[in-house]
Amino acid sequence: MVRFSVLQRAAVCLVAALILGAASLPAHADKPLTNLGPVGPGEPILVTVGGQRVIAFYARERGECAVSAVVWKDTGEDARSTRVRLSLKPGQTLQLDGSQRQSMSLVCGADATTLALVAPAELLVTGISGRN
Numbered sequence: 001m002v003r004f005s006v007l008q009r010a011a012v013c014l015v016a017a018l019i020l021g022a023a024s025l026p027a028h029a030d031k032p033l034t035n036l037g038p039v040g041p042g043e044p045i046l047v048t049v050g051g052q053r054v055i056a057f058y059a060r061e062r063g064e065c066a067v068s069a070v071v072w073k074d075t076g077e078d079a080r081s082t083r084v085r086l087s088l089k090p091g092q093t094l095q096l097d098g099s100q101r102q103s104m105s106l107v108c109g110a111d112a113t114t115l116a117l118v119a120p121a122e123l124l125v126t127g128i129s130g131r132n
Helices: 006-023 121-127
Strands: 045-049 052-061 064-073 081-088 093-097 103-108 115-118
Touching: 045 103, 045 115, 052 103, 052 115, 064 093, 064 103, 081 093, 081 103
Parallel strands: none
Antiparallel strands: 045 052, 052 064, 064 081, 093 103, 103 115
16 A cells, blocks of 8 residues: 655645646636635645746645745746745745746745735736736
């Protein structure tokens, strides 16, 4: 019998949810999915900031948020991704800096029950669609 850690189970659930969600989308969707949170364990935060896409989720481990985030360029042939994994105590933030001095943060909620996106309103209003 194979045993998975909480984070591995969350990752498998996230991938399955994304695959099932993608199957129900129109073939030529104009706008990428967006979920600014707050989210619970295993639920994804999905956002476009500038020309970069971010997907982040977490699992509760020992009263902390075990966060996994992937950032990639939304367009271009040289698109590369970066993965970040770390544990945040409740109230701590992970700051993700983008191009053109754009940054956003993920904050672990009280008792590690939520993960939320924190960013300047003008960045979210202009950056969500990825079309600046």
